[in-house]
Amino acid sequence: xxxxxxxxxxxxxxxxxxxxxxxxxxxxxxxxxxxxxxxxxxxxxxxxxxxxxxxxxxxxxxxxxxxxxxxxxxxxxxxxxxxxxxxxxxxxxx
Amino acid sequence: xxxxxxxxxxxxxxxxxxxxxxxxxxxxxxxxxxxxxxxxxxxxxxxxxxxxxxxxxxxxxxxxxxxxxxxxxxxxxxxxxxxxxxxxxxxxxxxxxxxxxxxxxxxxxxxxxxxxxxxxxxxxxxxxxxxxxxxxxxxxxxxxxxxxxxxxxxxxxxxxxxxxxxxxxxxxxxxxxxxxxxxxxxxxxxxxxxxxxxxxxxxxxxxxxxxxxxxxxxxxxxxxxxxxxxxxxxxxxxxxxxxxxxxxxxxxxxxxxxxxxxxxxxxxxxxxxxxxxxxxxxxxxxxxxxxxxxxxxxxxxxxxxxxxxxxxxxxxxxxxxxxxxxxxxxxxxxxxxxxxxxxxxxxxxxxxxxxxxxxxxxxxxxxxxxxxxxxxxxxxxxxxxxxxxxxxxxxxxxxxxxxxxxxxxxxxxxxxxxxxxxxxxxxxxxxxxxxxxxxxxxxxxxxxxxxxxxxxxxxxxxxxxxxxxxxxxxxxxxxxxxxxxxxxxxxxxxxxxxxxxxxxxxxxxxxxxxxxxxxxxxxxxxxxxxxxxxxxxxxxxxxxxxxxxxxxxxxxxxxxxxxxxxxxxxxxxxxxxxxxxxxxxxxxxxxxxxxxxxxxxxxxxxxxxxxxxxxxxxxxxxxxxxxxxxxxxxxxx
Numbered sequence: 001x002x003x004x005x006x007x008x009x010x011x012x013x014x015x016x017x018x019x020x021x022x023x024x025x026x027x028x029x030x031x032x033x034x035x036x037x038x039x040x041x042x043x044x045x046x047x048x049x050x051x052x053x054x055x056x057x058x059x060x061x062x063x064x065x066x067x068x069x070x071x072x073x074x075x076x077x078x079x080x081x082x083x084x085x086x087x088x089x090x091x092x093x094x
Numbered sequence: 095x096x097x098x099x100x101x102x103x104x105x106x107x108x109x110x111x112x113x114x115x116x117x118x119x120x121x122x123x124x125x126x127x128x129x130x131x132x133x134x135x136x137x138x139x140x141x142x143x144x145x146x147x148x149x150x151x152x153x154x155x156x157x158x159x160x161x162x163x164x165x166x167x168x169x170x171x172x173x174x175x176x177x178x179x180x181x182x183x184x185x186x187x188x189x190x191x192x193x194x195x196x197x198x199x200x201x202x203x204x205x206x207x208x209x210x211x212x213x214x215x216x217x218x219x220x221x222x223x224x225x226x227x228x229x230x231x232x233x234x235x236x237x238x239x240x241x242x243x244x245x246x247x248x249x250x251x252x253x254x255x256x257x258x259x260x261x262x263x264x265x266x267x268x269x270x271x272x273x274x275x276x277x278x279x280x281x282x283x284x285x286x287x288x289x290x291x292x293x294x295x296x297x298x299x300x301x302x303x304x305x306x307x308x309x310x311x312x313x314x315x316x317x318x319x320x321x322x323x324x325x326x327x328x329x330x331x332x333x334x335x336x337x338x339x340x341x342x343x344x345x346x347x348x349x350x351x352x353x354x355x356x357x358x359x360x361x362x363x364x365x366x367x368x369x370x371x372x373x374x375x376x377x378x379x380x381x382x383x384x385x386x387x388x389x390x391x392x393x394x395x396x397x398x399x400x401x402x403x404x405x406x407x408x409x410x411x412x413x414x415x416x417x418x419x420x421x422x423x424x425x426x427x428x429x430x431x432x433x434x435x436x437x438x439x440x441x442x443x444x445x446x447x448x449x450x451x452x453x454x455x456x457x458x459x460x461x462x463x464x465x466x467x468x469x470x471x472x473x474x475x476x477x478x479x480x481x482x483x484x485x486x487x488x489x490x491x492x493x494x495x496x497x498x499x500x501x502x503x504x505x506x507x508x509x510x511x512x513x514x515x516x517x518x519x520x521x522x523x524x525x526x527x528x529x530x531x532x533x534x535x536x537x538x539x540x541x542x543x544x545x546x547x548x549x550x551x552x553x554x555x556x557x558x559x560x561x562x563x564x565x566x567x568x569x570x571x572x573x574x575x576x577x578x579x580x581x582x583x584x585x586x587x588x589x590x591x592x593x594x595x596x597x598x599x600x601x602x603x604x605x606x607x608x609x610x611x612x613x614x615x616x617x618x619x620x621x622x623x624x625x626x627x628x629x630x631x632x633x634x635x636x637x638x639x640x641x642x643x644x645x646x647x648x649x650x651x652x653x654x655x656x657x658x659x660x661x662x663x664x665x666x667x668x669x670x671x672x673x674x675x676x677x678x679x680x681x682x683x684x685x686x687x688x689x690x691x692x693x694x695x696x697x698x699x700x701x702x703x704x705x706x707x708x709x710x711x712x713x714x715x716x717x718x719x720x721x722x723x724x725x726x727x728x729x730x731x
Contacts, residue, residue: 039174040530046170047532048209050293062324063420066429068535072209073307075535077416079423082530 016090018049019083021057023067027088029053036085048072049086111152113161113193114272115185117217118201119210120167121536123229126259127201128164129548131269141180141189147450147697155273163195169209171216175529177455185220197223197275199268201257204234204241205308205537211296214250215285223275226254227268233537239308246303251281260542311537314409318535321413331417334410335436338401349393357386372580380573381566394471396554398437398444403549407541411451412533419531425513426520428452428531431461435512438468442690446697447553456524462697463707464515466690467683469508472634476681477504479638482654484674507682511714568632568688575603576629576640594643603628617680617719618673620662630686637686672726676719683715 015030031051032041048071049055056070066077078086118124132151141148149164165181173179180189187194200217202210207228218224228243247254253271257264271278285295320326361378368374405411415429422432430451438445445465452458481500489496576598584600585593598604599622607624614624622644629640642653645660660668685691685708694704 042172043169043174043530043532045289046172046212059318059322061322061416061420062328063417065420065423066416066531066533068322068416070310072206074206074209075310077419077531077533077535079419079531082532 013089018086115195123259237308249302346394399553438465442466467512676723685711
């Protein structure tokens with residue numbers, strides 16, 4: 001399966017799933033999870049969730065899912081299922 | 095310029111009309127550019143083999159027509175679904191029966207250029223003449239971003255034109271350039287193909303164009319803070335939906351009545367001036383009545399599309415889909431399907447047409463085949479009649495009007511059954527969709543009147559042209575069934591209503607009614623009811639007037655009194671409580687609407703799905719009505 005861990009060299013940064021972040025936080029995309037379906041990984045990449053891209057977690061829907069993210073100057077919403085596949089390094093403080 | 099025109103004039107004469115394709119991501123303003131270029135004369139159809147709408151229009155440059163094709167919005171030329179494959183295949187010339195375009199107009203939103211630069215790179219690699227129409231430049235500047243279009247043109251190696259799709263500035267420039275696409279600048283070196291290299295290429299192009307990305311839109315952030323708030327957002331959502339229906343029902347009703355009156359007057363004129371009674375009936379009931387069924391839908395459909403286009407172009411529609419996605423996910427569909435389901439509460443036709451916003455064709459078909467279960471407005475007259483036959487107006491249950499409660503239960507039943515059917519369809523025959531749910535939330539924008547007009551016009555035209563022909567044809571057939579053979583000799587000396595009743599009770603439709611009686615008798619329907627059921631195949635509300643004519647009611651449109659006392663051949667009352675309940679349940683589920691079937695055929699590009707929907711809904715209607723009838727009989731109602 002295809003993995004795109006380009007920033008994985010920095011061992012100190014914890015890599016977590018985008019879905020774990022709370023609204024108001026910011027993170028840098030590392031890649032898509034190894035177990036992700038390559039087709040879905042491709043689409044997420046096309047939408048801007050590529051290595052080194054900055055992602056802002058904007059807002060969660062009142063019913064808990066989906067969540068709005070800002071990536072590449074666009075606001076997009078993803079369900080938890082897809083956000084779980086995006087690996088990010090959260091920014092410590094804003 | 096003149097010289098090159100002459101050269102192209104020759105190619106046009108030899109190779110037929112030249113074709114230009116518009117390519118861009120969703121929300122880039124592609125359709126807006128298309129509408130400006132082609133006016134409102136676009137032809138719509140389907141791409142072969144898929145349920146993706148295709149629209150082709152014509153633009154005239156110095157008197158020379160050029161075909162412009164609005165390709166479906168796409169993020170990339172690496173498709174992940176058969177629907178997206180259409181764009182890639184068409185551009186590569188591998189789409190069956192469609193030649194590749196002669197030139198491409200790329201449409202990209204300047205505020206999201208960092209994302210669309212990838213698509214631009216992929217399209218440039220096709221090595222066709224390309225022009226980039228850059229939209230939303232005004233918004234980019236107002237949000238603190240900037241771009242040098244001349245430098246962008248140099249870096250990409252293709253002409254770049256700034257377009258403000260909202261008021262159409264820059265469109266004339268694009269049109270003029272279309273005349274000379276053979277002379278367009280072409281990139282000296284094609285962009286790289288490898289994912290990493292194309293990222294670097296995109297960054298270098300944006301750097302060369304001195305691109306500064308815009309700040310997030312402050313106004314959108316402020317509005318979203320309220321409209322997507324857990325409490326206020328939910329309150330606003332329900333308020334918007336409530337007013338949506340209020341406007342739909344109250345504003346469209348007078349227009350519908352106006353058309354109704356005009357047609358009645360026309361029918362009266364025909365009745366006065368046509369001597370032959372059969373021809374008179376054919377004209378006044380068959381043709382004017384049939385066309386009337388079509389025309390009376392128009393105000394509501396146009397208004398619904400106007401409201402949908404307004405909510406869409408303001409940006410609220412994607413917010414509504416965002417709020418409702420969790421609910422729709424339970425049925426296996428997604429937030430955007432909610433809009434289609436909601437519209438179907440007014441009429442399944444615009445609901446089915448609204449499924450075009452769904453990216454997944456499985457979701458689209460699942461919504462199309464289940465949306466007609468939603469309680470549309472054509473069921474309202476049928477329910478009103480049946481509820482009136484079942485419970486008296488003064489009856490109260492738990493302190494509430496019993497008629498109101500019954501009506502509410504019928505609406506609730508319709509809504510729930512549509513969602514349950516969607517769940518079943520999505521988890522069985524339309525299972526296994528890979529497309530992830532992703533949806534863009536565009537900034538709030540002032541609606542463009544032109545875009546709204548275009549949406550209304552295309553909806554009305556599709557309905558008039560496609561559904562209109564089928565509805566007219568079926569209403570003519572039904573008129574013939576209900577009014578032939580001629581019974582002039584037998585009805586001589588009878589009153590008009592008695593004549594109508596006599597002719598109808600001895601018509602071909604009555605033969606059909608008697609023939610299908612064994613099918614419906616377990617539900618408690620006798621052959622007279624079956625005549626009305628056959629009649630209501632064209633449109634549900636026809637049930638009321640047909641039943642009125644069968645019962646020889648003095649006012650066929652309000653036949654309640656005549657029906658309540660109507661008896662069968664053995665002197666028993668026909669409309670007993672179990673029969674009325676069974677009829678309600680039958681109408682809750684059955685697909686008694688030719689227009690819906692016609693639109694389903696049009697949107698899915700095959701008779702398979704309308705046939706499937708009609709069959710499963712008929713079986714469901716019969717079984718549920720049988721169960722309801724049996725229970726009601728058992729309880730001794």
